[in-house]
Amino acid sequence: MSTLAEIGIERHGGTVVARLAGEVDMTNAAHVREQLLDAVPNDALALVVDLGDCRYLDSAAIEVIFDLSRRLQRRRQELRLVVPDSSPLGRVLVLTDVNSVAPVHPSLEAALAQ
């Protein structure tokens, strides 16, 4: 049980969409990672993590994205992120090179269209 972040899971065809709302930091990063991994069955083609309602990610949270990408890649599954232009997270994701392992889209529609 985490009080900082909430995760909602939806299925769009072969793609799993996880809406990650709230804040992820070193206190709940491990828990968030477990929940995201559990949400992706073997038959899924991709995981889209929608960060539209996410207000805070720290380095532990960014590490979770790298780790997710590695694990999904081994299962031939893709990881995509949704980060709207208005999100305060943008610069940090660029700085940490997150887009090298997970393409970043400005909207969920754009991410699903891939």
Add this chain to the structure above:
Amino acid sequence: MRAGFGLPEGVVGGVIDTRRDQLPGYALDHPGPVVVEDFRKEVRFDPTPVQRELGVVSALAVQIRADDRQVGGIAVHSRTRQEFSAKDGHFLQALANVLGAAIERARHEEEVRDSEARFRELADTAPALMWMTDAEGDVTFVNEGWLRFTGRELSEDLGDTFGSSAHPDDRDDLLERWRDAFARRTEFRFEYRLMHRSGEHRWVLEVGVPRFSGGEFVGYVGTATDIHERKAMEDALRKSEASFRDLADNAPVMIWTTDERGLVTFVNAGWLAYTGTTLQDELGDTWTFGVHPEDAGTVVSAWHETLARRGLWEREYRLRAKGGDYRWISERGIPRHEGGSFVGYVGTAIDIHDRKTMESQLREVYEREHTIAETLQRSLLPERLPRIEGLEIAARYLPAGRGAAIGGDWYDALERPDGRVALVVGDVVGHGLRAAAIMGQLRNAFRAYGLAENSPAEVMARVNRLVMTGEEDVMATALYLVLDRETGEVQFSSAGHPPPLVLSDSGTSFLEGARSVPIGAVDPGVFREASATLPADASLLLYTDGLVERRDEPLERRLDALAEAAGRAPGGLEGLCDAVLAGVIGQSMPGDDVALLAVRPRPVASESIRFTLPAEPESLPGLRRRLARFLHAAGADDAETYEITLTVCEAAGNAIEHAYGPGDATFDVEARLDASELVATVSDRGNWRERRGAHRGRGLNIIEGLMDRVEVSTEQEGTVVRMRRRLGASRAA
């Protein structure tokens, strides 16, 4: 508990040593959770022999407190190394608080049972005639004195028997008086003839007072005093003076007469036997010398006033008896007229000392429960409201008017781990000790679930589930609301509770919606929640229905009155609370308890902020909240706020990872504005090391990438990270 699964024989039911060099004794001495990360490294105390035998590695212990002192402890053990967080500590403490409240309640109930038993014992040894009824008016108890007088069996006098032993000529009047007093719950006083065991009827004065157990009306308790001689005397006097004196001297009561100036002309043998004086001593106006000094002033002036208007004299006061003791007497004097002109008074007095003593003891017994309930409730309400940064807060608790009972109202405020503030007001149905104790349990339940659950409806559902699985029949209304101080967003759920009031420059309005069933009504209950955004300057007022509920007026009208009174209130939350109480309740005492809680988010606009925080990850969410408020007030936009908060927290994360052990380690954070530049400093007492693991370098990368300048200096006392960044740079560019 009689057995414990997996515990060595003899542990359950055994005695734990409370020496202070072992964990149980140490925890009893230390408020707040005691965390043992690893017993092998623990220096404060040793494990107990049982903990050693079980191979306990980590432990978490808290105190159980009742009646404001520690009565025990509760501990969680683990055979594997376990890092207990502040949240674990809070949870265990919440559990211990529920236990403490239960212990408190059991103790207070025992006291009430004792006082009931004491009453019966007292009543049976009393020389007076006593009785008690239940709330329906059925007689539930008569004492030995009553049975001796009437010569009846206890079984004949219980039930719907009120007035059955009265003289047939008096019975109707007696019952009419009784029903009238009973309906109004007022004191009842009546003189009538009561059947005596001898077969004749004797005059008695019966006095009954309503009794309340924890505020609920539970019946009457009464005494009857034999006034037969006094009555006979009054009758005789009406017939002739001569037969009066004759009769008077043989009568077992005290009798006196005065002339038209009020000077004593005669006292009988009974009076002299009481005072131990001679007839000569008592004639004239010397009787006043015997009156108790504390009573003398009022008795003498009342007597002269009565004499002047030739009225009926009735008074209870203390008169010196033979041997020097003062005893209570009840005196009654009737003006006498001869041939149309006033000639003086004739009076009787009886010794009511024993009855009087009984009365005060009785009062004491019945006031006791009221006091216990009140004390219990006070002890359960937050003594001081928590200081929550960025939130102004004020509260009032107004107990119900005299004669009514202590209710189960409460209010509470707490800061959640996500930085939002949870507010709750509630009202347990019923009154007295039971309601106060249940209030304590509910308050703790809201504290525990309020920390753990984000959704107000889910908090309500969990409290409801807890209540429904308990043995007690509990019903309560509550309003639970979570407020984001920065955005003004609120989410709330109302369990049968009146709506909170929002006040802002644009007027007043109620937060309607999210209406759900009261707690304890159905299982599972369906609890709704609603959200709203408060205007920037808004205050929020939560209250219990004692404020707005009155039998003679519809609720809508009362809510209007509340909104109007709040709208007229002067600035400031304290002024708001006072204005609302004055405007809605006025000068009268409320019929029910009233709890008020007013809050207003307060913009933080300071030059600098500074904190010392425990070196643990749980400090970070709160630190982010405070930094964000400071940065917003300083004019930073969302992206700047996030980026600066992140870098400070990354530096703090390093301090936490490298802190020495759990427990006492802390780190300091300072943020200030230097012109349009933000300067933040994080200092700890350990050595700077980049974090281990796969994300090595990412933390420092973030810090350096987001700040204009970063300095890391390792000094003797520890490591200091200084960071600077110009605000508004991205917009200017």
